[in-house]
């Protein structure tokens with residue numbers, strides 16, 4: 558018999574429009590043609606001013622208190638790491654590894670990029686649930702066979718699986 562490997566059970570959590578509301582930042586970064594100007598959208602002072610989605614943050618806190626390791630996985634680029642980590646602390650989110658796009662990865666499509674990071678994380682984490690607001694998040698989580706919690710308008714609106722007893726709603 559071999560010893561049982563116990564990998565930390567883990568919740569993967571998206572940032573933009575999952576735990577933070579980007580509405581104002583998006584408004585400031587959209588040109589008259591409606592196109593998002595990425596460099597403006599990633600300005601650190603704008604990123605820092607995102608408002609918290611309190612209902613989602615409360616759920617992430619419950620997962621952490623139930624013993625889950627939290628990993629933040631976001632297509633934000635690494636240039637906003639510092640303001641991102643500060644905002645996570647300021648808004649009371651659980652500590653956790655923050656995985657962001659490196660400069661050379663910024664142009665990679667989100668689905669492929671997140672999938673690649675999830676497969677890396679799965680080597681030393683027991684991925685149980687993913688929380689996110691975009692179709693590409695849900696597809697990536699589902700591809701790994703983990704539960705999908707969908708966020709819309711700052712709330713968790715759908716859970717493919719119950720993870721915590723009191724998350725039955």
Ligand SMILES: [Mg+2]
Nearest residue numbers: 571573574690
């Ligand atoms: Mg998002």
